[in-house]
Amino acid sequence: MIVGAVAGVLRRFSPAQNSLYPRCPIYEVVHLKCPGCGGTRALAALVQGRFIEAMHLNALTTLLLPIAAAYSFQWYWRFARSGVDRWPPVSHAAVYAALAASSIFTVLRNLPLRLFQ
Template sequence: MHGVNANSQRVTRPGTGSVLGRLAVPAGILAAVVGAFAYVGAVDPNEPGHYPTCPLLQLTGIYCPGCGGLRSAHAVAHGDVLAALQDNALAVAGYGLFAVVWTVWVVRAVRGRPFRIDPGPVQLWAAGALLLVFTVVRNLPFGGWLHP
């Protein structure tokens, strides 16, 4: 609805701005992600001294769900998906999920439709369970194939 509010300011419907205006935030997010991948692609996490070590791994010897994530991102930045999967398969799935969600966001923005991620309790519990199972399995003897 177009109209005037109590402060005499023009009120517009969501999604009625310019396409470039609606794409500003997704473009900014993509720029940040590309910048992060470019940095990790240029500064090799396989070389000691560039990044801090995982405190959980350092103190306990237990791989957290993020262990190997930087090496995985480095491999993706260099186009080596197999190495990325070997470093952290869950991170690679996360990169794919990000790509899908970002694409849906852009398509909805171009069409002038709102985009909102609102996971319910079932989705949040499922995500937590996935992280927990991944962490436990990668630290068991038979889960050695999930070690970074």
């Protein structure tokens, strides 16, 4: 129900056209895009079926969404079967890999475009 509500809000109130959503404080202060910049707009694009646009807005969010969904489903499955209300454990390697991917993504998205031409 929560996912449906969030999808409905994103579909009804586009982040690109509404001031309902907060602005990134990191971008406002240092004018560099953090790993989450564009994530809400990417989710709104996904809700409307525009995958390419979502990748352009925030590839990290778009690519990690299925992993987050699978992890959430695993929690729900454990909770429904045994009533255990704890998140499944995450290995240290997975945490370090996510931090590394996030750091690399942040550096790459803030490089001047002329380096890639």
